[in-house]
Amino acid sequence: MNPKINVYLNKLQHNTEVLVKQCYDAGIDVAAVTKVFCGKPEIAETIVKGGVKYLADSRIENLAKMKELPLEKILLRLPMISRAKETVQFADISLNSELETIEALNDAALELGQPHKVILMMDLGDLREGIFDNEELHRALKRIKELQNIKVVGIGTNLTCYGGVIPDDENLGRLLETAKLIEAELGYPVEMISGGNSSSIYLLEKQGMLKGINHLRLGESIVLGYETAYGERIPNTFDDAFQLVAEIIEIKEKPSIPIGTIGRDAFGNVPEFEDKGKQRRAILAVGKQDFGTHSIIPLDTEIEILGGSSDHLIIDLTHCRREYKVGDEVTFNLTYGSLLALMTSEYIYKNCIK
Numbered sequence: 201m202n203p204k205i206n207v208y209l210n211k212l213q214h215n216t217e218v219l220v221k222q223c224y225d226a227g228i229d230v231a232a233v234t235k236v237f238c239g240k241p242e243i244a245e246t247i248v249k250g251g252v253k254y255l256a257d258s259r260i261e262n263l264a265k266m267k268e269l270p271l272e273k274i275l276l277r278l279p280m281i282s283r284a285k286e287t288v289q290f291a292d293i294s295l296n297s298e299l300e301t302i303e304a305l306n307d308a309a310l311e312l313g314q315p316h317k318v319i320l321m322m323d324l325g326d327l328r329e330g331i332f333d334n335e336e337l338h339r340a341l342k343r344i345k346e347l348q349n350i351k352v353v354g355i356g357t358n359l360t361c362y363g364g365v366i367p368d369d370e371n372l373g374r375l376l377e378t379a380k381l382i383e384a385e386l387g388y389p390v391e392m393i394s395g396g397n398s399s400s401i402y403l404l405e406k407q408g409m410l411k412g413i414n415h416l417r418l419g420e421s422i423v424l425g426y427e428t429a430y431g432e433r434i435p436n437t438f439d440d441a442f443q444l445v446a447e448i449i450e451i452k453e454k455p456s457i458p459i460g461t462i463g464r465d466a467f468g469n470v471p472e473f474e475d476k477g478k479q480r481r482a483i484l485a486v487g488k489q490d491f492g493t494h495s496i497i498p499l500d501t502e503i504e505i506l507g508g509s510s511d512h513l514i515i516d517l518t519h520c521r522r523e524y525k526v527g528d529e530v531t532f533n534l535t536y537g538s539l540l541a542l543m544t545s546e547y548i549y550k551n552c553i554k
């Protein structure tokens with residue numbers, strides 16, 4: 201059924217195994233980040249087979265879908281106080297930076313009779329989430345010590361997300377320093393030092409990860425085989441474990457410039473055109489409602505994407521050697537943005553292939 205995403209589970213398992221091995225050799229446990237595929241259990245199960253130690257997602261709904269899978273679950277996005285109870289119910293561990301929220305989690309944990317673990321997030325300069333100054337940290341720790349149902353199991357940071365800051369020995373060194381400080385204050389060791397996401401992978405390949413960092417949260421590197429600090433391919437991984445397949449619903453010879461006075465397109469922009477003479481053009485039954493404005497990459501490199509609207513994608517087949525006809529399928533590789541959008545679209549059939 202089209203349009204669909206083909207998910208090649210064997211490729212995904214291979215990618216997971218490669219990254220888990222690379223991390224294991226450096227003394228690092230891997231939490232697989234499942235948000236890009238909306239925590240779909242069949243896909244998560246494959247990643248579990250690949251040897252990761254935790255499953256992590258930014259959304260409680262996705263963690264709930266994966267509740268049958270036997271690994272500890274981590275909630276990545278800072279919890280909402282209004283949903284503290286669900287957080288404790290579906291996440292064994294959550295990332296936190298606000299004392300009020302940790303207090304709410306403590307209350308929820310008491311109510312549910314289920315202690316909750318937290319990883320304290322430190323902002324090392326990327327300016328998304330995390331405690332920024334040591335004063336605040338001291339104040340928070342003083343209070344956290346009194347909370348009976350909360351255990352601090354780790355300290356973490358998130359980089360290269362908002363500010364584009366790249367992890368290095370300097371900022372990760374500060375994370376290790378802070379971990380020591382927290383241990384001294386709490387009087388017990390923090391087990392997990394979570395040194396970031398797929399942007400930390402390049403350190404493993406280049407100079408080696410700073411000793412003491414023992415945990416990473418990996419999404420894009422597992423699903424697409426890319427490290428995200430410099431956008432490089434990770435050796436011996438697949439970048440095509442997920443592919444979009446869309447179907448041709450029209451093929452016609454048409455001019456390359458619209459005929460008539462040009463106003464606005466379906467999204468309110470005034471379009472511009474270059475005269476390339478007559479083109480052999482096709483329409484695919486997929487559109488911006490499915491992948492937004494993110495890039496998709498046709499496997500047939502002779503196809504050029506011309507544009508589209510909410511539910512149509514227009515492509516140029518003029519230079520294709522292959523003879524396409526109506527009803528044929530066109531396959532695309534994906535970027536993180538388009539994969540995320542397509543997996544979220546309810547109009548895209550998710551076709552897991554063993």
Ligand SMILES: *Cc1c(COP(=O)(O)O)cnc(C)c1O
Pocket residue numbers: 233235258276277295358396397398399417418419420421428
């Ligand atoms: C999404 C997310 C990750 C995973 O990022 P990738 O770049 O896909 O590896 C890790 N940590 C947090 C807190 C996240 O929100």
